[in-house]
Every structure is written in structure tokens, then in C-alpha cells.
Amino acid sequence: MRIQQLRYLEKIATTGSINEAAKQLFISQPSLSQAMKELEKEYQVQLFYRHKTGITLTDTGREFINYSRSVLDQVNLLNEHFGQGTVRKRIFSVSAQHYAFVVNAFVELVKEIGGDTYQFTLRETETANVLNDVQTLKSELGVIYLNKFNQTVLSRLIADKDLSFVPLFEARPHVFVGRDNPLTHKQELTLDDLRDYPYLSYEQGDTSSFYFAEEILSTLPHKKHIRISDRATIFNLMVGLNGYTISSGIISSELNDEKIVAIPLKVDDAMTLGYLRHKKIELSATAQRYLTLLKQHIQGYGFDVFNNN
Known part of the structure; x- marks a missing residue:
């Protein structure tokens, strides 16, 4: 099966005629007919009823074209995003508990590298969502804290989700x-x-x-x-x-x-704030730059940033 065959199928279904579809596609009628026969043979289905007045889809053909349209939609999205000459959007997403320094660094990132076209996402959300977002690659980074009370439970969850927690500061x-x-x-x-x-x-x-x-x-x-x-x-x-x-x-x-x-607050406790990343995914250049800005803002508030290199 070739993508071109699916485009041919779509045109035939739209026009209801092999001849008219061939004209609009700028190919010969025999070539178009042969492409459809090969598609039917490959999947061992009959896609059309052929009449003297034109062509109609069989029940199988209607089901087939629903799937083929989904494939063509995805191909079009790929072409729009990665096609030659396409200006690609910068894409980046971070999920976090509610911290000002996370937002500060995000603002700086957008100002610095956003450019004319970008798609950035900042999710201030619940703790479980932060872990899930990074696990499912909805976000490239997640920012949370650990302390002596939650560390055992959260560390186990972090490991189960194939994530790493990298401490930033205490x-x-x-x-x-x-x-x-x-x-x-x-x-x-x-x-x-x-x-x-x-x-x-x-x-x-x-x-x-x-x-x-x-x-x-x-x-x-x-x-x-x-x-x-x-x-x-x-x-x-x-x-x-x-x-x-x-x-x-x-x-x-x-x-x-x-x-x-x-x-x-006078208590015997401390918070280790850090970021989550997926163990199997290399950080993008945008994510690495965000982390640099994040560390700069943390230092700007008077905290010592851990050296994790």
C-alpha cells in the first residue's frame, strides 16, 4: 500500500468516476484503475461497485476509506510540521507544583528563544499529575520537592514510572x-x-x-x-x-x-526541590536551556544550586 493509492481512492470516492478522478489527478485512466486493483488485491477486498454510470463504494470500501482518511490526515500533519521549507515551531512543556521560580524561568525562556512561532506549555498542577505528565511525555520536565516524610513513597513511584529525580537546591x-x-x-x-x-x-x-x-x-x-x-x-x-x-x-x-x-518556620525539616525527567529520553536543547535559566533564578534568590554534573 502506498500513500498515493489512498489519495487516488479519496479522489475516486469524491468524484464517483474513474475517468473524472484521473483527469483531476493528471494521470491516465488505466494507470488509476491498475492502482486500485493492486490495492484491492493487497487487502483482498472489493472497494467499488463498477457501473456504466460510475463507481460507488462497497460497504467494505466505505469502512476502508474511513481508515484511509485517518492515515491521510496524519500524513498531512507530518507534512505540515516536517515538510521541506516548513518553519517548525519550538515545542516545550514543563509540569510543576506551584513555584514562582518555575514561572520566572519559563517567562525568560519564552522571551529568549520563543521567536515568531512556538508552542510552549506550563502546567501548574497536582503532584501525581506532574509525575504522570513526565512519564507519558506530556511534559519533558517536572518540578516537585522531596523531604524526609514523602521521599520513600515518591521515590518508589518515580522509579516505577522510569523517571529520575535530579535535586536542584535545599x-x-x-x-x-x-x-x-x-x-x-x-x-x-x-x-x-x-x-x-x-x-x-x-x-x-x-x-x-x-x-x-x-x-x-x-x-x-x-x-x-x-x-x-x-x-x-x-x-x-x-x-x-x-x-x-x-x-x-x-x-x-x-x-x-x-x-x-x-x-x-522553626521546624526540624527541609525541602529538596528538583526536577523530574524520563530516563529513556534525551533532553532537548530547549529543556536544557530552561534548566539553565531555572538554576540562574534559584541562585538569584540566594540559594546554592547542587552540582549534578
């Missing part, structure tokens, strides 16, 4: 609160300081295990607890309700986070 836990929150008068906070304030956390969908939480100390009970799905809302609730969450301590004034303050 952060001490910080409490994020609105700038007008009474807690901002303290240089350091304890868990007792937080007791009467609404605790804000990112929801994790169907995978609601504590091990998938984006916030450390997720097993602790809270008198007031609100789950949120996006970063803009969590910041609004920090301001509007004097709520708080626990994260890495990185706040970006470039991303309109000027109303939020990060205060160190």
Missing part, C-alpha cells in the same frame, strides 16, 4: 502570609504561632494522600483548613483571610507577589 520551610498579617512582626514563626490562622493548601484531586501534599507537615491537624487549586487564589486568601501556607520561601516581585511575605 530550602528551609517558610510561612507565606499577606503583608498586613499580624505574624509579619515576627522574625521567625513556630507552629503554635499559626494555630488560630486559616491553613491554605493545594488540593491533590483523587490522589489525596499526605505524601502528595505540596506543603510539608501535611499530617498536622488544623482548626481552619481551606484547599485551593491555583496560586492566584491562595495569594488572595492570604490577603483576604489572613491565611497562610508553608513553602520554599521563594517569592517573586516580578510575578505580582509583592503583597506576600515569607517568614522562616
